[in-house]
Amino acid sequence: MGQIVISEQDIINAICIDQARKRSVQPEEVEVELLFDDDHGFSADVYIHSWKHELQTVDMIQAIRLWIEEELHGDPYSAGIDLMLDDEEGIIAQVHQ
Secondary structure, X not given: OOEEEEOHHHHHHHHHHHHHHHHOOOHHHEXXXXXXXXXXXXXXXXXXXXXXXXXXXXXXXXXXXXXXXXXOOOOOOOOEEEEEEEOOOEEEEEXXX
């Protein structure tokens, strides 16, 4: 697979799919807001109907691994994943093997 960059929108899509499966809803029912804080790092707020859940970095990485397996047909556990804050692209994931 080499090195790829996963866009902010694809990270959001990955989280929507992951949370939809865990919560037995459709991905379209999941809203995600990606966040970065200098003290706490990366996180995401997930909204399903009126319910809010906060995801930590590890939860985001887990969702990205699912996305790598299903969308890229790659080995999700042999890939290193680094979340990064890009001035132009927002929150992105750099995936390398």
